[in-house]
Amino acid sequence: MGTVLAALAGTVALAGCEVSGTAHRVPVDVDAGQYKTVKTDAGVSSPRWMAGAELAAYVPFPSEIDDTMIRTTNGTAPAATLKNLGAHIDGAEKVPENAEFQFGFAAGGNNSDPTVEGSPNTRSLGFGVFRYTDAGAARAAVRPTAEANRAELIATRDRFDLEKVDVLVDDAGVGFPAGSMTVSSEASGRDTGMSTRVLVPHGRDVLMVHSYGRSAADTASTLKRSVDLMIERLAGSADVSEKSAMRNASFVTLTVPFLGDGDRMFFDGTAVGPASYAHIYHDKKRGSRLLSQAGVDLIGQRETVVFRASSPAKASELRTGFETWRREVDAGSRKAASPRDLPTATCVEDVDSATDKSYGCTVVVGRYYATASSRKSLLDAQQKISAQYLILKERG
Structure with missing residues (x-):
């Protein structure tokens, strides 16, 4: 015993x-x-992992934007290494500019029933706040990270012989902070709608929103409302650090x-x-x-x-x-x-x-x-x- x-x-x-x-x-x-x-x-976690956990207090819940996001996904966690960053943005760990990444937090949700094991989900929404050494480093990381993400998604598609959908990188456009980029494609397999990730430079942070399974119009609205809410919540987070x-x-x-x-x-x-x-x-x-x-x-x-x-x-x-x-x-x-x-x-x-x-x-x-x-x-x-x-x- x-x-x-x-x-x-x-x-x-x-x-x-x-x-x-x-x-x-x-x-x-x-x-x-x-x-x-x-x-x-x-x-006891490293100072960077602990800082990512503290930053979580300033990251909105996906359900605040879409109340059908009723299941918390396993990807909801702090980030403290390039490997962690790559788990949230495929390919990000290969980008030299991301050497300046310090810590962050990602939150995910989908519309599967949390009380039913194996319940299917057709839509998901994920948020991420990734903090860098300074604002210049955050801005410099956005475009190469978006390009690396596109390349990784295409490689995955080809490796598993998935449907040949286009994966596009573009400026996020009107309504988003300067320097914001999107990586988008149609949803794969039997799913419908779009899979779109937006990366947004905001001070020392790169904000990420990933919307899956929504129409083009709903995707655009969801991304915009999510980014606006994230910027609002992060207003009090400037002092979050490894020391704090x-x-x-x-x-x-x-x-x-x-x-x-x-x-x-x-x-x-x-x-x-x-x-x-x-x-x-x-x-x-x-x-x-x-x-x-x-x-x-x-x-x-x-x-x-x-x-x-x-x-x-x-x-x-x-x-x-x-x-x-x-x-x-x-x-x-x-x-x-x-x-x-x-x-x-x-x-x-x-x-x-x-x-x-x-x-x-x-x-x-x-x-x-x-x-x-x-x-x-x-x-x-x-x-x-x-x-x-x-x-x-x-x-x-």
């Missing part, structure tokens, strides 16, 4: 009684298994450290405010409202996620709010056993199919609400939340 950790001195409960012939008094044991509870900054983003890095050490070096997604390894973290939710309005009502000011994430509410009562309300939301949207969710000797933690099992199961556990410790999830087993989720409980009891 993994390492069994005794509950902390001063908070140890006792079970049994001192009666001849029966079990004697023993301390309650909280089983953290292989998960560590010592303070460590292992897995690291001021809350120590909060990440209140979460359970990663076991391995696997891929990181969303806000793994960061500490961010609620305006950034709300990007992960499919229903962003509801997620934002729950965080606001609980007075959450910081969220840290590694193996577990820790939310700091304004008070213990508010932390409990936050837990209730999320548990209610989960029951409403997940018909396959059912109550599971609490971790050993930790009855204040609650766990659930989600059953999508006979072979696809996931597990989640939550606990409230003071003003902290914490969650843990696992696709391995219920025991794995229980041990994660047990480790989290021990960390918060000692250092929260």
Whole structure:
């Protein structure tokens, strides 16, 4: 079973009684298994990744432009390297001018049903804000990045023998800031409409909007409204930097450290405010409202996620709010056993199919609400939340 950790001195409960012939008094044991509870900054993100996560607070939700964008896509994440940049703009990592890229954030959404696995999507909308060393570097990167993106899309089309649609690069034209470029083509396969990406120089930033599956007229309107909203939101972001983003890095050490070096997604390894973290939710309005009502000011994430509410009562309300939301949207969710000797933690099992199961556990410790999830087993989720409980009891 993994390492069994005794509950902390001063908070140890006792079970049994001192009666001849029966079990004697023993301390309650909280089983953290292989998960560590010592303070460590292992897995805390780099300053650039953390800065991208902080910048997320100034990036609009795609659903603010198109309310049918009801699913958050996996590409929603900070960017801190040329490889990250290339994941959002195919070919960008090959452009010499992008050596001046520092950090950014991308948010994506589509119109597939988030409650139905494999639900098809016919439209999507993605935003990106990519910050460079200075305004000159940002301007210089736009055209070669657009050209590289076109070349990469054509190469992909030919490599997979896809329909031979034209891929065009052009000035974005009237209504967009000077120097803006578009990369556009017809949607591929059975999809209809346009696939158009606009790159916009804006101070130190290159803004990106990618619209897929809309008519030419709807695409033009969507791009214009998106860029206008992004410019408006970014007005307060000038001070976001690697230094500013690291001021809350120590909060990440209140979460359970990663076991391995696997891929990181969303806000793994960061500490961010609620305006950034709300990007992960499919229903962003509801997620934002729950965080606001609980007075959450910081969220840290590694193996577990820790939310700091304004008070213990508010932390409990936050837990209730999320548990209610989960029951409403997940018909396959059912109550599971609490971790050993930790009855204040609650766990659930989600059953999508006979072979696809996931597990989640939550606990409230003071003003902290914490969650843990696992696709391995219920025991794995229980041990994660047990480790989290021990960390918060000692250092929260």
